[in-house]
Amino acid sequence: MNLHEYQGKEILASFGVRIQRGIVAHNAKEAVDAAKQLTAETGTGWHVIKAQVHAGGRGKGGGVKLAKNLKEVEEIAGQIIGMNLITPQTSAEGKKVHQVLIAEDVYYPGASETNEFYMSVLLNRGTGRNMIMYSTEGGMDIEEVAEHTPHLIFTEEIDPAVGLLPFQARKIAFNLGLSGNAFKEMTKFVSSLYKAYVESDSSMFEINPVLKTSDDKIMAVDAKVSIDDNALFRRKQYAEMRDLREENPIEVEAGALGLNYVDLDGNVGCMVNGAGLAMATMDLIKQAGGEPANFLDVGGTADAKRVEAAFKIILKDPAVKAILINIFGGIVRCDRVAQGVIDAYKNMGNINVPIIVRLQGTNADIAKELIDNSGLDVQSAVQFQEAADKVKAVLS
Numbered sequence: 001m002n003l004h005e006y007q008g009k010e011i012l013a014s015f016g017v018r019i020q021r022g023i024v025a026h027n028a029k030e031a032v033d034a035a036k037q038l039t040a041e042t043g044t045g046w047h048v049i050k051a052q053v054h055a056g057g058r059g060k061g062g063g064v065k066l067a068k069n070l071k072e073v074e075e076i077a078g079q080i081i082g083m084n085l086i087t088p089q090t091s092a093e094g095k096k097v098h099q100v101l102i103a104e105d106v107y108y109p110g111a112s113e114t115n116e117f118y119m120s121v122l123l124n125r126g127t128g129r130n131m132i133m134y135s136t137e138g139g140m141d142i143e144e145v146a147e148h149t150p151h152l153i154f155t156e157e158i159d160p161a162v163g164l165l166p167f168q169a170r171k172i173a174f175n176l177g178l179s180g181n182a183f184k185e186m187t188k189f190v191s192s193l194y195k196a197y198v199e200s201d202s203s204m205f206e207i208n209p210v211l212k213t214s215d216d217k218i219m220a221v222d223a224k225v226s227i228d229d230n231a232l233f234r235r236k237q238y239a240e241m242r243d244l245r246e247e248n249p250i251e252v253e254a255g256a257l258g259l260n261y262v263d264l265d266g267n268v269g270c271m272v273n274g275a276g277l278a279m280a281t282m283d284l285i286k287q288a289g290g291e292p293a294n295f296l297d298v299g300g301t302a303d304a305k306r307v308e309a310a311f312k313i314i315l316k317d318p319a320v321k322a323i324l325i326n327i328f329g330g331i332v333r334c335d336r337v338a339q340g341v342i343d344a345y346k347n348m349g350n351i352n353v354p355i356i357v358r359l360q361g362t363n364a365d366i367a368k369e370l371i372d373n374s375g376l377d378v379q380s381a382v383q384f385q386e387a388a389d390k391v392k393a394v395l396s
Helices: 005-014 028-042 070-080 142-148 166-175 180-199 229-234 249-256 275-287 304-314 334-348 364-372 384-395
Strands: 022-025 047-051 064-067 100-104 115-124 129-135 153-158 202-212 218-220 224-227 260-263 268-272 294-297 322-329 355-361 378-381
Touching (some): 064 070, 115 142, 129 142, 166 180, 180 218, 334 355, 355 364
Antiparallel strands (some): 047 100
């Protein structure tokens, strides 16, 4: 579950991480009021207006701007709120901005130069350990840094059974070229950031940039946070932060129906029970010359109601040219699934795309007979390759 910048910063602040302070506004008037409040609380004279959408590269699309007075705050906020923000990480249509963050200016003059760093905490699946990735090249796309100057990216792996050790935080501060108070601030920042990552059950924290201010403070100027969906049952305070407006509406609808669905860019809809079989089915479609249009796991109770709901979800995608139903009858009997397919088809009326049904397991022979004798435009298959050949045939 992705969070907005202001939500990620709230989590960081709750664990003692210094952040660029800000207030959320939903219209131009609220933006001005937020700017006045922020000036009273922080003394900031200028304000940064940031679009709050689940996408990176907001500044490149005109979603991050500096206002030097209250009139500019009102004008800029009015321009950004309601716009469709297009960034390198959005679709061509962009994402509609519903709110902005009015943030304090932290690039004030002082005794030393400001510096921007990159830092993220995530799981290294190759080693099974948490990892802090960091670089002196903050404020830039980390992908570009990795491509052109990979020697400027450092990593520090942490044994989850031991946790972040003090010498590791000091090593990170040293590699970033810090000294004096900035060095001490960075070691504290790293320790607090890692604690926030672990204790919030996040799958990623990305801070770009981490700023060293002109008076040697270290703070998070941005925050890109993803919470592990599987941990939300014990992190209900974070579950309430979910913004459904930022998510794929079909995926949201499928989730409400209890279906595990991920939208993809292919032409063959998949309806499968079990994640492993779903992945194998997607491979099967690729080998048959098609492209999977979705990942859809209906679970172990593929009755008529559930199958009908899955059909409706799949058919919301206009790119779907065929549907492959691949069910293993272990917990659920194949004949019940077959009857569910037939009932769902009849309830929905005419379905204008070819349907291939492969049922294997308990009562698979009865299931095939039910499908073949249904009189519906549904093709049955028993073997994996047979299903693949039929998918290939309908696509051609």
